[in-house]
Amino acid sequence: xxxxxxxxxxxxxxxxxxxxxxxxxxxxxxxxxxxxxxxxxxxxxxxxxxxxxxxxxxxxxxxxxxxxxxxxxxxxxxxxxxxxxxxxxxxxxxxxxxxxxxxxxxxxxxxxxxxxxxxxxxxxxxxxxxxxxxxxxxxxxxxxxxxxxxxxxxxxxxxxxxxxxxxxxxxxxxxxxxxxxxxxxxxxxxxxxxxxxxxxxxxxxxxxxxxxxxxxxxxxxxxxxxxxxxxxxxxxxxxxxxxxxxxxxxxxxxxxxxxxxxxxxxxxxxxxxxxxxxxxxxxxxxxxxxxxxxxxxxxxxxxxxxxxxxxxxxxxxxxxxxxxxxxxxxxxxxxxxxxxxxxxxxxxxxxxxxxxxxxx
DNA sequence: TTTATTTGACCGCCC
DNA sequence: TGGGCGGTCAAATAA
Numbered sequence: 125x126x127x128x129x130x131x132x133x134x135x136x137x138x139x140x141x142x143x144x145x146x147x148x149x150x151x152x153x154x155x156x157x158x159x160x161x162x163x164x165x166x167x168x169x170x171x172x173x174x175x176x177x178x179x180x181x182x183x184x185x186x187x188x189x190x191x192x193x194x195x196x197x198x199x200x201x202x203x204x205x206x207x208x209x210x211x212x213x214x215x216x217x218x219x220x221x222x223x224x225x226x227x228x229x230x231x232x233x234x235x236x237x238x239x240x241x242x243x244x245x246x247x248x249x250x251x252x253x254x255x256x257x258x259x260x261x262x263x264x265x266x267x268x269x270x271x272x273x274x275x276x277x278x279x280x281x282x283x284x285x286x287x288x289x290x291x292x293x294x295x296x297x298x299x300x301x302x303x304x305x306x307x308x309x310x311x312x313x314x315x316x317x318x319x320x321x322x323x324x325x326x327x328x329x330x331x332x333x334x335x336x337x338x339x340x341x342x343x344x345x346x347x348x349x350x351x352x353x354x355x356x357x358x359x360x361x362x363x364x365x366x367x368x369x370x371x372x373x374x375x376x377x378x379x380x381x382x383x384x385x386x387x388x389x390x391x392x393x394x395x396x397x398x399x400x401x402x403x404x405x406x407x408x409x410x411x412x413x414x415x416x417x418x419x420x421x422x423x424x425x426x427x428x429x430x431x432x433x434x435x436x437x438x439x440x441x442x443x444x445x446x447x448x449x450x451x452x453x454x455x456x457x458x459x460x461x462x463x464x465x466x467x468x469x470x471x472x473x474x475x476x477x478x479x480x481x482x483x484x
Numbered sequence: 485t486t487t488a489t490t491t492g493a494c495c496g497c498c499c
Numbered sequence: 500t501g502g503g504c505g506g507t508c509a510a511a512t513a514a
Contacts, residue, residue: 257489257492260505267505414506486514487513490512497505499503
């Protein structure tokens with residue numbers, strides 16, 4: 125599930141290979157006209173690029189989930205929805221419990237409407253109130269219980285439980301969310317940047333699923349250096365607030381990038397490929413690493429429009445950069461500062477000399 | 485002072 | 500029938 129350093133390096137190597145290959149292909153195509161031999165070489169390079177895609181996707185899928193690549197492309201991102209499940213239906217014998225099949229255990233009269241596995245347990249656009257937490261037998265992490273914020277006012281019975289996977293305690297925690305009862309409160313999804321005091325929702329309710337175009341765009345950006353599809357206008361709005369990964373229960377501790385902190389960084393979060401601004405400080409590196417707020421993952425930010433140049437001089441400090449995390453997960457982002465005296469205040473470029481994504 | 489979260493206690497289902 | 504366990508309540512606590 126979690127990406128180890130070795131896996132990340134493998135994936136990086138694959139993508140670096142794809143990048144170099146594409147550069148050669150581009151150079152070849154610019155040599156016009158292509159003779160027969162040139163066309164053959166271009167076709168071979170294209171095939172190799174396809175292989176890079178497949179290998180990379182396979183690595184992602186085999187480490188992140190057991191779902192087939194194609195399946196996940198139809199419903200990408202780090203959220204795996206199991207669809208409508210009613211525990212009172214015959215399927216109850218196949219309860220999913222940390223990826224294992226557990227024996228059936230009939231619960232209260234709670235109609236399970238959906239289960240999903242996600243890195244951002246609050247990405248559903250609804251406002252919830254936590255009403256309990258319980259250590260579950262043989263589970264490493266406590267289960268949190270939430271009610272719809274309007275359960276009292278509007279009689280909405282919607283509930284959800286959040287259970288962190290035992291195997292996801294490392295770099296990329298994953299959570300199983302179980303929803304019970306449909307919302308009857310006509311609650312509007314929370315608009316970006318509009319945080320409640322509890323901060324108990326994901327500010328980008330719809331971002332949990334990337335459409336195919338976005339996915340393809342991100343892939344194209346990684347492999348070919350093309351600019352990603354323009355994100356929706358809302359992605360350029362001020363940075364909304366995401367829940368902290370270390371606090372899946374939606375604690376009240378403000379996020380370091382809370383809107384109210386007034387940070388002037390152009391860091392957006394939430395939507396896939398939301399742009400960030402490079403820091404004004406000088407750097408010789410080509411890579412902006414940011415840490416995802418909602419998943420504790422780190423996303424890689426690439427320069428918009430031109431892809432990455434082998435030359436680090438090509439990185440303009442005031443350019444806009446787009447995220448493209450290895451999992452293409454639409455995550456909220458906050459910057460990482462290597463400076464001890466200004467923790468998490470400004471985005472920082474790493475010291476890597478590689479012109480290609482490097483994860484640390 | 486208000487509101488949300490935490491946490492121990494209690495309740496009910498299941499084995 | 501009793502114990503184990505998950506779900507919920509509500510007082511205490513924190514922000």
